[in-house]
Amino acid sequence: MRRSVFVVVAGAFLAIGFVASVEGRRGFAFSAQDKTSTTEVKIDNFSFGPAALTVTVGSTLTWINRDDIPHTVVSTDDPKTFKSKVLDTDEKFSFTFTKAGTFPYFCSIHPKMTGKVIVQ
Protein backbone atom coordinates (compact mmCIF):
# COMPACT_ATOMS: atom_id res chain seq x y z
CA MET A 1 0.00 0.00 0.00
CA ARG A 2 2.68 2.43 1.11
CA ARG A 3 4.84 1.47 -1.88
CA SER A 4 2.05 2.15 -4.37
CA VAL A 5 1.39 5.57 -2.78
CA PHE A 6 5.10 6.34 -3.13
CA VAL A 7 5.01 5.40 -6.80
CA VAL A 8 2.01 7.68 -7.43
CA VAL A 9 3.66 10.57 -5.55
CA ALA A 10 6.92 10.04 -7.41
CA GLY A 11 4.93 10.03 -10.63
CA ALA A 12 3.26 13.29 -9.68
CA PHE A 13 6.63 14.90 -9.01
CA LEU A 14 7.87 13.72 -12.35
CA ALA A 15 4.80 15.25 -13.99
CA ILE A 16 5.31 18.53 -12.13
CA GLY A 17 8.95 18.48 -13.09
CA PHE A 18 7.94 18.05 -16.69
CA VAL A 19 5.48 20.95 -16.57
CA ALA A 20 8.05 23.10 -14.79
CA SER A 21 10.64 22.43 -17.42
CA VAL A 22 8.19 23.30 -20.17
CA GLU A 23 6.42 26.29 -18.56
CA GLY A 24 9.04 27.58 -16.16
CA ARG A 25 7.69 29.55 -13.15
CA ARG A 26 4.08 28.53 -13.63
CA GLY A 27 5.10 24.97 -12.87
CA PHE A 28 6.50 25.99 -9.49
CA ALA A 29 3.38 28.04 -8.76
CA PHE A 30 1.29 24.96 -9.34
CA SER A 31 3.57 22.94 -7.11
CA ALA A 32 3.32 25.50 -4.26
CA GLN A 33 -0.46 25.66 -4.50
CA ASP A 34 -0.65 21.89 -4.49
CA LYS A 35 1.27 21.88 -1.22
CA THR A 36 -1.13 24.22 0.60
CA SER A 37 -4.29 22.61 -0.74
CA THR A 38 -3.42 19.29 0.90
CA THR A 39 -2.45 20.79 4.25
CA GLU A 40 -3.55 18.76 7.21
CA VAL A 41 -3.67 19.68 10.88
CA LYS A 42 -3.22 16.73 13.14
CA ILE A 43 -5.04 16.71 16.48
CA ASP A 44 -2.96 14.65 18.85
CA ASN A 45 -2.20 14.67 22.58
CA PHE A 46 -4.75 17.45 23.16
CA SER A 47 -3.03 19.83 20.74
CA PHE A 48 -3.26 21.06 17.16
CA GLY A 49 -0.20 20.37 15.04
CA PRO A 50 0.95 22.68 13.67
CA ALA A 51 -0.74 25.12 16.02
CA ALA A 52 -0.11 28.04 13.65
CA LEU A 53 -0.27 27.67 9.93
CA THR A 54 0.00 30.08 6.98
CA VAL A 55 -1.89 29.25 3.79
CA THR A 56 -2.96 31.04 0.63
CA VAL A 57 -6.51 32.19 -0.12
CA GLY A 58 -8.50 29.30 -1.56
CA SER A 59 -6.65 26.65 0.46
CA THR A 60 -8.55 23.83 2.07
CA LEU A 61 -7.39 22.70 5.50
CA THR A 62 -8.27 19.32 6.90
CA TRP A 63 -8.13 18.58 10.60
CA ILE A 64 -7.90 14.95 11.58
CA ASN A 65 -8.37 13.71 15.13
CA ARG A 66 -5.68 11.19 16.10
CA ASP A 67 -6.58 11.28 19.82
CA ASP A 68 -8.53 8.68 21.80
CA ILE A 69 -10.84 11.50 22.89
CA PRO A 70 -13.26 13.53 20.74
CA HIS A 71 -12.40 17.12 19.85
CA THR A 72 -13.89 19.99 17.86
CA VAL A 73 -12.47 22.71 15.61
CA VAL A 74 -14.26 26.03 16.17
CA SER A 75 -13.17 29.53 15.16
CA THR A 76 -13.20 32.06 17.99
CA ASP A 77 -14.89 34.82 15.99
CA ASP A 78 -18.57 35.69 16.16
CA PRO A 79 -20.37 34.69 14.01
CA LYS A 80 -18.23 31.60 13.61
CA THR A 81 -16.29 31.38 10.35
CA PHE A 82 -16.02 27.63 10.84
CA LYS A 83 -17.34 25.14 13.37
CA SER A 84 -16.94 21.39 13.11
CA LYS A 85 -19.22 18.78 14.55
CA VAL A 86 -17.59 16.72 17.26
CA LEU A 87 -14.77 14.64 15.74
CA ASP A 88 -14.28 11.20 17.19
CA THR A 89 -11.00 9.33 16.70
CA ASP A 90 -9.82 9.43 13.05
CA GLU A 91 -12.70 11.68 11.96
CA LYS A 92 -11.90 14.70 9.78
CA PHE A 93 -13.14 18.22 9.25
CA SER A 94 -12.27 20.37 6.22
CA PHE A 95 -12.68 24.05 5.58
CA THR A 96 -11.76 26.17 2.55
CA PHE A 97 -10.44 29.64 3.35
CA THR A 98 -11.79 32.08 0.77
CA LYS A 99 -10.76 35.30 2.55
CA ALA A 100 -7.42 36.60 3.77
CA GLY A 101 -7.01 37.15 7.49
CA THR A 102 -6.05 35.53 10.77
CA PHE A 103 -8.41 32.92 12.11
CA PRO A 104 -7.81 31.80 15.70
CA TYR A 105 -9.67 28.62 16.62
CA PHE A 106 -10.01 26.20 19.55
CA CYS A 107 -11.54 22.94 20.68
CA SER A 108 -14.86 23.87 22.29
CA ILE A 109 -14.68 20.74 24.50
CA HIS A 110 -11.11 21.35 25.68
CA PRO A 111 -10.70 25.14 25.36
CA LYS A 112 -7.04 25.01 26.38
CA MET A 113 -6.45 23.59 22.90
CA THR A 114 -5.96 26.55 20.56
CA GLY A 115 -4.54 27.16 17.10
CA LYS A 116 -4.59 29.73 14.33
CA VAL A 117 -4.67 29.88 10.56
CA ILE A 118 -3.17 32.84 8.73
CA VAL A 119 -4.62 33.20 5.23
CA GLN A 120 -2.65 35.36 2.80
Add this chain to the structure above:
Amino acid sequence: MSGKKKDEIIYDHNNDGIDRRGFLKCMAWAGTGAFCVIQGGVLKSYALSRMPEMNPTDTMGELSFVQISDSHMGFNKPANPDVAATLKVAVDKINALPTAPEFMLHTGDISHLSKPEEFDTVDQILKGAKPRDVFYVPGEHDVLNDDGKQFLDRYGKASKGGGWYSFDKKGVHFIGLVNVMNLKAGGLGTLGHEQLEWMEDDVKHLKSSTPIVVFAHIPLWSVYPEWGWGTEDSAQALAYLKKFGSVTVLNGHIHQTLQKVEGNVTFHTAASTAFPQPQPGKADSPGPMKVAAEQLRSVLGITDVNYVQGQHALAVVDSTLA
Protein backbone atom coordinates in the same frame (compact mmCIF):
# COMPACT_ATOMS: atom_id res chain seq x y z
CA MET B 1 5.31 10.01 43.13
CA SER B 2 7.58 9.58 46.10
CA GLY B 3 9.58 12.59 47.18
CA LYS B 4 7.15 15.10 45.67
CA LYS B 5 5.54 16.94 48.48
CA LYS B 6 2.42 17.97 46.63
CA ASP B 7 1.46 14.35 46.10
CA GLU B 8 1.74 13.33 49.69
CA ILE B 9 -0.98 13.37 52.25
CA ILE B 10 -0.20 16.43 54.30
CA TYR B 11 -1.52 16.55 57.81
CA ASP B 12 -1.45 19.51 60.06
CA HIS B 13 -0.87 18.33 63.58
CA ASN B 14 -1.68 21.68 65.19
CA ASN B 15 -4.35 21.79 67.85
CA ASP B 16 -7.31 22.47 65.56
CA GLY B 17 -6.22 19.82 63.10
CA ILE B 18 -6.31 22.11 60.12
CA ASP B 19 -4.18 24.89 58.77
CA ARG B 20 -6.70 27.53 57.80
CA ARG B 21 -4.19 29.74 56.04
CA GLY B 22 -3.11 27.04 53.75
CA PHE B 23 -4.76 23.83 52.84
CA LEU B 24 -4.74 20.21 53.62
CA LYS B 25 -4.60 17.93 50.72
CA CYS B 26 -4.63 14.25 50.24
CA MET B 27 -4.40 12.35 47.06
CA ALA B 28 -5.53 8.82 46.51
CA TRP B 29 -4.04 7.20 43.51
CA ALA B 30 -4.31 4.22 41.24
CA GLY B 31 -5.29 1.08 43.00
CA THR B 32 -5.44 2.58 46.47
CA GLY B 33 -8.55 4.72 46.91
CA ALA B 34 -9.14 6.76 49.99
CA PHE B 35 -11.48 6.68 52.90
CA CYS B 36 -12.07 10.14 54.24
CA VAL B 37 -14.00 11.29 57.26
CA ILE B 38 -14.55 14.97 57.87
CA GLN B 39 -15.60 15.90 61.36
CA GLY B 40 -15.86 19.49 62.53
CA GLY B 41 -13.68 20.62 59.65
CA VAL B 42 -10.97 18.07 60.32
CA LEU B 43 -10.30 15.61 57.57
CA LYS B 44 -9.05 12.13 58.37
CA SER B 45 -7.82 10.05 55.52
CA TYR B 46 -7.05 6.37 55.36
CA ALA B 47 -5.90 4.14 52.54
CA LEU B 48 -8.58 1.65 51.56
CA SER B 49 -6.24 -1.13 52.59
CA ARG B 50 -6.68 0.10 56.18
CA MET B 51 -10.48 -0.08 55.99
CA PRO B 52 -10.70 -3.31 57.99
CA GLU B 53 -9.24 -1.41 60.97
CA MET B 54 -12.01 1.16 60.78
CA ASN B 55 -15.06 1.20 62.98
CA PRO B 56 -18.01 0.71 60.58
CA THR B 57 -20.19 3.09 62.60
CA ASP B 58 -17.91 5.92 61.46
CA THR B 59 -19.60 5.73 58.06
CA MET B 60 -23.17 5.57 59.41
CA GLY B 61 -25.40 8.63 59.41
CA GLU B 62 -28.81 10.17 58.79
CA LEU B 63 -28.13 10.66 55.13
CA SER B 64 -26.12 8.57 52.76
CA PHE B 65 -25.72 9.05 49.03
CA VAL B 66 -23.38 7.96 46.28
CA GLN B 67 -21.54 9.96 43.67
CA ILE B 68 -20.71 8.36 40.36
CA SER B 69 -19.00 10.14 37.50
CA ASP B 70 -17.64 10.01 33.98
CA SER B 71 -19.32 6.84 32.76
CA HIS B 72 -18.43 7.91 29.16
CA MET B 73 -20.88 5.46 27.62
CA GLY B 74 -19.76 4.90 24.02
CA PHE B 75 -16.03 4.99 24.76
CA ASN B 76 -14.55 1.74 23.44
CA LYS B 77 -10.78 2.15 23.32
CA PRO B 78 -7.89 0.97 25.47
CA ALA B 79 -7.83 0.63 28.45
CA ASN B 80 -11.57 -0.04 28.62
CA PRO B 81 -13.39 -1.46 25.61
CA ASP B 82 -16.49 -2.16 27.73
CA VAL B 83 -17.56 0.84 29.79
CA ALA B 84 -21.06 -0.63 30.19
CA ALA B 85 -19.58 -3.59 32.08
CA THR B 86 -17.63 -1.36 34.49
CA LEU B 87 -20.71 0.82 35.09
CA LYS B 88 -22.61 -2.36 35.99
CA VAL B 89 -19.82 -3.27 38.43
CA ALA B 90 -20.22 0.20 39.97
CA VAL B 91 -23.96 -0.46 40.37
CA ASP B 92 -23.18 -3.81 42.02
CA LYS B 93 -20.82 -2.02 44.43
CA ILE B 94 -23.51 0.53 45.25
CA ASN B 95 -26.06 -2.21 45.87
CA ALA B 96 -23.61 -3.99 48.18
CA LEU B 97 -22.90 -0.95 50.41
CA PRO B 98 -23.67 -1.67 54.08
CA THR B 99 -25.71 1.54 54.33
CA ALA B 100 -28.18 1.80 51.45
CA PRO B 101 -27.69 5.21 49.81
CA GLU B 102 -30.83 7.30 49.40
CA PHE B 103 -29.94 8.64 45.98
CA MET B 104 -27.12 9.05 43.50
CA LEU B 105 -25.37 12.07 42.05
CA HIS B 106 -23.89 11.73 38.58
CA THR B 107 -21.29 14.45 38.04
CA GLY B 108 -21.31 14.35 34.26
CA ASP B 109 -19.83 12.82 31.14
CA ILE B 110 -22.66 10.33 31.25
CA SER B 111 -22.10 9.77 27.52
CA HIS B 112 -18.96 9.92 25.43
CA LEU B 113 -20.44 11.55 22.29
CA SER B 114 -23.88 12.81 23.42
CA LYS B 115 -25.60 10.07 21.41
CA PRO B 116 -29.17 9.19 22.47
CA GLU B 117 -28.33 5.48 22.65
CA GLU B 118 -25.43 6.23 25.02
CA PHE B 119 -27.74 8.05 27.44
CA ASP B 120 -30.30 5.24 27.04
CA THR B 121 -27.72 2.59 28.01
CA VAL B 122 -26.68 4.49 31.14
CA ASP B 123 -30.33 5.03 32.14
CA GLN B 124 -30.98 1.31 31.70
CA ILE B 125 -27.94 0.24 33.77
CA LEU B 126 -28.67 2.74 36.56
CA LYS B 127 -32.21 1.37 36.84
CA GLY B 128 -30.51 -1.68 38.37
CA ALA B 129 -29.25 0.40 41.31
CA LYS B 130 -31.14 0.35 44.61
CA PRO B 131 -31.31 4.14 44.89
CA ARG B 132 -34.13 5.22 42.57
CA ASP B 133 -33.27 8.88 42.24
CA VAL B 134 -30.29 10.13 40.27
CA PHE B 135 -29.38 13.82 40.16
CA TYR B 136 -27.29 14.81 37.16
CA VAL B 137 -25.11 17.68 36.06
CA PRO B 138 -23.69 17.67 32.52
CA GLY B 139 -20.12 17.07 31.49
CA GLU B 140 -18.73 18.57 28.29
CA HIS B 141 -19.28 15.21 26.56
CA ASP B 142 -23.02 15.43 27.27
CA VAL B 143 -23.61 18.75 25.53
CA LEU B 144 -21.83 18.21 22.20
CA ASN B 145 -23.35 19.59 18.99
CA ASP B 146 -26.62 20.90 20.48
CA ASP B 147 -25.60 23.26 23.33
CA GLY B 148 -27.01 20.82 25.84
CA LYS B 149 -30.58 20.67 24.51
CA GLN B 150 -30.77 16.89 24.65
CA PHE B 151 -29.29 16.78 28.14
CA LEU B 152 -31.82 19.31 29.42
CA ASP B 153 -34.70 17.45 27.74
CA ARG B 154 -33.67 14.24 29.49
CA TYR B 155 -32.39 15.31 32.89
CA GLY B 156 -33.01 19.00 33.33
CA LYS B 157 -36.79 19.29 33.51
CA ALA B 158 -36.77 20.69 37.04
CA SER B 159 -33.68 22.81 36.54
CA LYS B 160 -33.23 26.51 35.94
CA GLY B 161 -32.04 28.10 32.69
CA GLY B 162 -28.91 26.22 31.73
CA GLY B 163 -29.49 23.15 33.90
CA TRP B 164 -28.59 24.30 37.42
CA TYR B 165 -30.82 23.53 40.41
CA SER B 166 -30.87 22.88 44.13
CA PHE B 167 -32.75 20.61 46.51
CA ASP B 168 -32.83 19.70 50.20
CA LYS B 169 -32.45 16.30 51.80
CA LYS B 170 -32.65 15.87 55.56
CA GLY B 171 -31.38 19.33 56.27
CA VAL B 172 -28.54 19.20 53.74
CA HIS B 173 -28.75 21.69 50.86
CA PHE B 174 -27.56 20.33 47.50
CA ILE B 175 -26.62 22.62 44.61
CA GLY B 176 -26.06 21.20 41.10
CA LEU B 177 -24.03 23.56 38.90
CA VAL B 178 -23.23 23.59 35.18
CA ASN B 179 -19.71 24.66 34.17
CA VAL B 180 -19.29 23.01 30.76
CA MET B 181 -21.26 25.44 28.56
CA ASN B 182 -20.03 28.42 26.52
CA LEU B 183 -16.38 27.61 27.10
CA LYS B 184 -14.03 30.28 25.75
CA ALA B 185 -10.81 29.67 23.80
CA GLY B 186 -7.87 29.26 26.14
CA GLY B 187 -10.15 29.24 29.18
CA LEU B 188 -11.38 26.86 31.87
CA GLY B 189 -14.81 25.72 32.98
CA THR B 190 -17.32 28.56 33.30
CA LEU B 191 -20.37 29.13 35.51
CA GLY B 192 -21.41 32.46 34.05
CA HIS B 193 -23.12 35.52 35.43
CA GLU B 194 -26.71 34.23 35.28
CA GLN B 195 -25.92 31.05 37.21
CA LEU B 196 -23.83 32.88 39.82
CA GLU B 197 -26.68 35.33 40.43
CA TRP B 198 -29.09 32.44 40.86
CA MET B 199 -26.73 30.75 43.29
CA GLU B 200 -26.26 33.86 45.42
CA ASP B 201 -30.02 34.12 45.73
CA ASP B 202 -30.42 30.37 46.35
CA VAL B 203 -28.22 30.32 49.47
CA LYS B 204 -29.01 33.80 50.82
CA HIS B 205 -31.81 32.71 53.14
CA LEU B 206 -30.21 29.51 54.43
CA LYS B 207 -28.93 29.28 57.99
CA SER B 208 -25.16 29.23 58.25
CA SER B 209 -25.42 25.88 60.06
CA THR B 210 -26.94 24.23 56.97
CA PRO B 211 -24.51 21.70 55.48
CA ILE B 212 -23.98 22.50 51.79
CA VAL B 213 -23.07 20.06 49.03
CA VAL B 214 -22.15 21.58 45.67
CA PHE B 215 -21.72 19.27 42.70
CA ALA B 216 -20.52 20.10 39.19
CA HIS B 217 -18.53 18.33 36.49
CA ILE B 218 -15.29 20.31 36.14
CA PRO B 219 -13.48 20.89 39.46
CA LEU B 220 -14.45 24.13 41.18
CA TRP B 221 -10.88 24.57 42.35
CA SER B 222 -7.65 24.91 40.42
CA VAL B 223 -6.49 21.30 40.08
CA TYR B 224 -4.34 21.87 37.00
CA PRO B 225 -5.31 24.85 34.82
CA GLU B 226 -2.75 23.85 32.16
CA TRP B 227 -5.04 20.95 31.32
CA GLY B 228 -8.21 22.97 31.82
CA TRP B 229 -8.84 21.34 35.19
CA GLY B 230 -10.45 24.26 36.94
CA THR B 231 -13.31 26.76 36.67
CA GLU B 232 -12.74 30.45 35.79
CA ASP B 233 -15.33 31.96 38.10
CA SER B 234 -15.52 29.35 40.86
CA ALA B 235 -14.07 31.78 43.41
CA GLN B 236 -17.21 33.89 43.09
CA ALA B 237 -19.42 30.84 43.70
CA LEU B 238 -17.38 29.84 46.75
CA ALA B 239 -17.56 33.39 48.11
CA TYR B 240 -21.34 32.95 48.45
CA LEU B 241 -20.69 29.93 50.68
CA LYS B 242 -18.28 31.60 53.12
CA LYS B 243 -20.84 31.90 55.92
CA PHE B 244 -21.55 28.17 56.02
CA GLY B 245 -19.80 25.92 58.49
CA SER B 246 -19.69 22.86 56.29
CA VAL B 247 -19.32 22.94 52.51
CA THR B 248 -18.52 19.88 50.42
CA VAL B 249 -17.73 20.28 46.73
CA LEU B 250 -18.03 17.15 44.58
CA ASN B 251 -16.63 17.09 41.05
CA GLY B 252 -15.68 14.66 38.29
CA HIS B 253 -13.91 15.31 34.97
CA ILE B 254 -10.36 14.33 35.97
CA HIS B 255 -10.99 10.59 36.38
CA GLN B 256 -9.14 10.21 39.65
CA THR B 257 -9.83 10.90 43.30
CA LEU B 258 -8.30 14.04 44.66
CA GLN B 259 -9.11 15.95 47.82
CA LYS B 260 -8.35 19.27 49.37
CA VAL B 261 -9.64 21.09 52.42
CA GLU B 262 -9.55 24.87 52.45
CA GLY B 263 -11.14 26.58 55.42
CA ASN B 264 -14.74 25.38 55.67
CA VAL B 265 -14.70 23.78 52.22
CA THR B 266 -13.80 20.20 51.38
CA PHE B 267 -13.17 19.55 47.69
CA HIS B 268 -13.41 16.07 46.31
CA THR B 269 -13.16 14.67 42.80
CA ALA B 270 -14.51 11.22 42.02
CA ALA B 271 -12.99 8.42 39.99
CA SER B 272 -14.51 7.55 36.61
CA THR B 273 -16.44 4.36 36.07
CA ALA B 274 -14.93 4.17 32.56
CA PHE B 275 -11.20 4.94 32.29
CA PRO B 276 -8.42 6.56 34.33
CA GLN B 277 -6.59 9.78 33.47
CA PRO B 278 -3.03 10.70 34.43
CA GLN B 279 -2.09 12.66 37.52
CA PRO B 280 -1.93 16.42 36.87
CA GLY B 281 1.08 17.19 34.70
CA LYS B 282 2.41 13.63 34.84
CA ALA B 283 1.83 12.99 31.12
CA ASP B 284 2.00 14.91 27.84
CA SER B 285 -1.76 15.33 27.83
CA PRO B 286 -4.80 14.42 29.93
CA GLY B 287 -5.76 11.64 27.48
CA PRO B 288 -6.97 8.23 28.71
CA MET B 289 -4.37 6.30 30.69
CA LYS B 290 -3.81 2.82 29.40
CA VAL B 291 -3.48 0.23 32.13
CA ALA B 292 -3.30 -3.56 32.03
CA ALA B 293 -6.73 -5.22 31.88
CA GLU B 294 -6.31 -6.81 35.30
CA GLN B 295 -5.57 -3.39 36.84
CA LEU B 296 -8.46 -1.52 35.25
CA ARG B 297 -11.03 -1.95 37.99
CA SER B 298 -8.59 -0.81 40.63
CA VAL B 299 -8.39 2.63 38.99
CA LEU B 300 -12.15 3.07 38.54
CA GLY B 301 -14.58 3.72 41.34
CA ILE B 302 -17.51 5.23 43.14
CA THR B 303 -17.82 7.68 46.03
CA ASP B 304 -20.06 7.08 49.03
CA VAL B 305 -20.98 10.10 51.15
CA ASN B 306 -22.51 10.01 54.63
CA TYR B 307 -23.92 12.88 56.61
CA VAL B 308 -24.21 12.49 60.36
CA GLN B 309 -26.52 15.04 61.90
CA GLY B 310 -24.90 17.02 64.66
CA GLN B 311 -21.42 16.08 63.52
CA HIS B 312 -21.33 19.11 61.31
CA ALA B 313 -19.63 17.35 58.47
CA LEU B 314 -19.82 14.73 55.78
CA ALA B 315 -17.80 11.57 55.45
CA VAL B 316 -16.58 10.86 51.96
CA VAL B 317 -15.55 7.32 51.10
CA ASP B 318 -14.02 6.26 47.80
CA SER B 319 -13.96 2.68 46.70
CA THR B 320 -12.51 1.15 43.59
CA LEU B 321 -14.36 -1.28 41.35
CA ALA B 322 -11.75 -3.97 41.98
